[in-house]
Amino acid sequence: MMALDVFSAVIEFFRGHLLHSLKEEGAGIIEIDIRWVITVPAIWDDPARQFMRKAAVRAGISGNQLLIAQEPVVASLYCKHFPTEKLLSEAGVQGFGVFSKGSKYLVLDCGGERVDITVYEVQPDLSLKELYRASGGALGGNQVDEAFKQMLIKMFGAPVIAEFARSHPGDYVDIYREFENKKRDINDKRVRVIFKIPISLREMFEEETGYHVKEKIKDTEFSEKITFVSDKCKITTEVMMSFFEVALDQIVDHVTELLKKPEISGTKNILMVGGFSESPILQNMIKKSFPDMTVIIPPEPGLAVLKGAVLFGHKPVTISSRIAK
Incomplete structure (x- = not known):
């Protein structure tokens, strides 16, 4: 189409x-x-x-x-208008200072499909000046999803997963919707994470292969780390954390390289928005990787763009200058 x-x-x-x-x-x-x-x-x-x-x-x-x-612009607008007592960094610094005249901040917009990074400087008239061209790409949440998909393939086999996606599209989407919710909530303090895996997937696997899924898992690297009970799949936190490794490394590397650019020297604030920014794992990695930066995370960062867009509709933010493509 x-x-x-x-x-x-x-x-x-x-x-x-x-x-x-x-x-x-x-x-x-x-x-x-x-x-x-x-x-x-x-x-x-x-x-x-x-x-x-x-x-x-x-x-x-x-x-x-x-x-x-632009998503980072409206996300900034949302955070700027949020009650300052609720907009705090890890160090307890109030977030309103991020948007004062002359301040520079990096917007790290981590969504389910992609990561977009933009750097702004607040001008004397409170308009925004783009300091470096927007960058990013398919760096974030989709990498975590792909790692999860590869685990399913190792457990059930690529042919079964492909046929399941074709013949049971609703159930297939539900698996990833369930994973998306867990992805935003998981932290390293849990022992196990429980997913709901449709019975239809297990039944298809057993019908196609003649094996029980528990027998298949014994032959994989997950033999001691994944268990099935009815339609519930229990995964150790170690396995869950491994799904994030590639995505976290790519995001941190990209931000690290960006902060080396002379155009954005003096930037000391990172504003985290987007659905993937709700993940405690990602939040902790950013804070750990950039200890000299003030990391601001608004409540419900996944709604920052949506709510900022409403504010933008009432009073559009002026971008005084952008970097030409």
Whole structure:
């Protein structure tokens, strides 16, 4: 399918969902009252942003009621407006100092699919100056997901996993949704992590191979680390932590190299937002790897972009200058 058709269908669904909810609740809001804000990664270029705007207009959103906003900008706006007593770093430093005139801060936006990093300096008029071009990529949460997928393949075999994804797409998605929730919550203090694995996957494996899944696990590196009870899979924290190794190393290496750039010298603050930033493992690694930096993590960092976009819709932030692509 054409990408434009897919994107516009998704936006049209959310548009319809909102309008239906407003009508059901009797909010008294009609569509002409709404300003729509669509957020995009800072790394996207102008043609990509224009593509998103085109998709939104095709989905029924009026172009003069639409704003396209960069995710790190709106995340910063959310944190700037958050009650300062709740916006604290690990060292107990209040976060409002991050957004004072002349301060420089790095936005580390770690999502489920990608990591975007942008560095800003607050200008005297409180506008933002981009100090270094946005960077990042598929560095973060998807690497953890891939490690988890490889574990499933070792347990059940690639052919079974592929057939399961084709014939039971709902159950297949549920596995990763369950893992996503655990990924954001896991810490190194737990002994075991419990996942729900659909019975349909075990039944397919046993039907295809003639073996019980417990017998298969004995022949893998996970023989003493993974157990099955009914539809529950118990994994040791050691195995769970191993899923994060590649992602954490890539993120830390990227930030380390970025901080060496002369353009951003003097940057002492890291603002962590995005769903993956809710992970205590990632939070602790960033704090440990950059002890001289003030690491600010707002409550519910996964909602920072969403809530910041609402604020942006009411009062757009001015970017005084950007780095040309």
